[in-house]
Amino acid sequence: MSEPILTIEGLRRTYVTGQGPLEVLKGASLTLDAGEIVGLVGPSGSGKSSLLHAAGLLERPTAGRIRFMGKDCGALDDRVRTQIRLLGIGFVYQFHHLLPEFSALDNVALPALIAGKSRAEARARAESLLTDLGLAGRLHHQPGQLSGGEQQRVAVARALTNRPRLLLADEPTGNLDPASSEAVFRSLRDLVRSTGVAALIATHNLEMTRHMDRVLTVRDGLVVPRA
Secondary structure: OOOOOEEEEEEEEEEEEOOEEEEEEEEEEEEEOOOOEEEEEOOOOOOHHHHHHHHOOOOOOOEEEEEEOOEEOOOOOHHHHHHHHHHHEEEEEOOOOOOOOOOHHHHHHHHHHHOOOOHHHHHHHHHHHHHHOOOHHHOOOOHHHOOHHHHHHHHHHHHOOOOOOEEEEEOOOOOOOHHHHHHHHHHHHHHHHHHOOEEEEEOOOHHHHOOOOEEEEEEOOEEEEOO
C-alpha cells in the first residue's frame, strides 16, 4: 500500500492568551491518501483552522508529528517548508484573496511564475485550469468583474496551479449562497478526482460533506470519525 500523502500524529497546539495557556489541539491524528476528499467538521473554535495551518506548514505545532509524502516535516527549516508549501500544497480559504488588479488568468498563473515557470507555461496552465472550471470566457476579467462563485473558482484554480499533492481548504464555500456553494464544491471535487490530489476540507456545510469520502470531527482537541 502506498504511503499516505499526509500523516498527522499526536498533534498538540497551545496558544498563549491573557488568561493563560489555551490548548486547542490535544493529540489530534489523521491520515489522508491520494485522491481522497476528507471533510473536517466541528464548532467554531474547535481547532479546525489550527489543524489546517499545521498540516499546511504555516504554523509549527506545540507537539506531535506531521509527515508529508513520508517526509517528517518537524525538523525542516523555514526555507524548505516554504518550498514544500509552494510546490506540494495548495490552499483555498473562505475569502478568495485574489489580487484585484490582476486578471483571473494572471492570478492563477502567479504561483507558477513564483516557482520559476516561464510566463507562457504559467499562463497555459492557468488557462487550462480555468477552462476546466467553466471560466473560459472570464480569463481576462479582474476579480471585481466576477461573481462570488466565479472568484472562488479562480481561487481553486490558483491552488492547483503547481500540481500540488495536498489541497487544504478552510470553509471554501462559507461566503457563498447555496447555489454558488454547490457549483464551487462540484468543481473542486471534479478537479480533485481528475488530478489525484488529496483534499482536506474544513466546512460547516453538512450538505457538502455528503459527497466526501470520509468526514472527521474535531472534538475536545482530538480528531474522530463523525458518528
